[in-house]
Every structure is written in structure tokens, then in C-alpha cells.
Amino acid sequence: DAETGNWWLKYEDIYVGYWPSSLFTTLADAANLLEWGGEVARPANGPRLATKMGSGHFPSEGGDGISSSVKNIECLDATTNAFVQPTAAVAVAKVKNCYDINNVGSTATDGYVIYFGGPGKSDT
Structure with a gap:
């Protein structure tokens, strides 16, 4: 504003x-960096939590209606004052056996899309 x-x-x-x-x-x-997605915290050096991220489903289990999503992601270009889709997005999942992300990218119907989530604690 x-x-x-x-x-x-x-x-x-x-x-x-x-x-x-x-x-x-x-x-x-x-800003020189934008982030979006999900996050689950745990005590330092504590055990992995059984906390679901989003719906609790991995993106690989399906997109719409299965895993969590963020769609129509746009950033305000400070130079042109226009909303644009990200151009250099990097998907990061730190504990892939608990949570994951699928950086779908630009789509014709939903703009720029990511799917993310997972069940949490894993014994592997």
C-alpha cells in the first residue's frame, strides 16, 4: 500500500x-526474494513431528483436490508496476520423506502453480 x-x-x-x-x-x-508454500516447525534437535502439511498428501499423490496448492502466483515488478509470474522459482523440500513440493510452473488455466504437502513424521 x-x-x-x-x-x-x-x-x-x-x-x-x-x-x-x-x-x-x-x-x-x-524485495529481492519471495517465498511461498508451507512450513512445519519442531524444537531444535527434537524428533520429527507427525504434523501434516496442508492436506497431509504428497504432491505425487495428485494435484487438485489431493495435495495443497498455491495458484496464480504473481509478483509486482517494481520497474513496470505490473504483476508478473515468477521467472526463477526454485522448489525446496528439506525433509522429502516427510514433505515435498512440485513446482509445476506456468499453466494455461491456473497461472503459476505449486503443489506441496505431506504426512509429516517418517521412519525412513
């Missing part, structure tokens, strides 16, 4: 909420 400096989350034409500008004091002009 150019007037307040707040960072808004918008879904279709609905403003869902915002993060106050006070949380992002170094992002007044632009």
Missing part, C-alpha cells in the same frame, strides 16, 4: 488482510 506501507494479501478481488509496515522495515522499496 503506497500510502501506509502495509503489505496486503488479496485473494481474487477480496483483501484478506495485511501485514503492518512496521514488520518489514527493510522492504520499503522492493
Whole structure:
């Protein structure tokens, strides 16, 4: 928001909420990195948790209606002031036997898409 400096989350034409500008004091002009997806935390050096990410299904089990997804991902290009799809997205899953990600990329119907999730704790 150019007037307040707040960072808004918008879904279709609905403003869902915002993060106050006070949380992002170094992002007044632009960001050089964007991240999206899921995250599960655990105590340092603690056991792996049986916490599901998203629906609890891996992306390899199926896309729509099975694993979690983020669709129509866009970034605001500070130079052109236009929304654009990511161009250099990298998929990272730190514990692939618990959680995984599928960076689908640009699609004709849903824009830029990622699928992610998993059941959590694994004995392997």
C-alpha cells in the first residue's frame, strides 16, 4: 500500500488482510526474494513431528483436490508496476520423506502453480 506501507494479501478481488509496515522495515522499496508454500516447525534437535502439511498428501499423490496448492502466483515488478509470474522459482523440500513440493510452473488455466504437502513424521 503506497500510502501506509502495509503489505496486503488479496485473494481474487477480496483483501484478506495485511501485514503492518512496521514488520518489514527493510522492504520499503522492493524485495529481492519471495517465498511461498508451507512450513512445519519442531524444537531444535527434537524428533520429527507427525504434523501434516496442508492436506497431509504428497504432491505425487495428485494435484487438485489431493495435495495443497498455491495458484496464480504473481509478483509486482517494481520497474513496470505490473504483476508478473515468477521467472526463477526454485522448489525446496528439506525433509522429502516427510514433505515435498512440485513446482509445476506456468499453466494455461491456473497461472503459476505449486503443489506441496505431506504426512509429516517418517521412519525412513
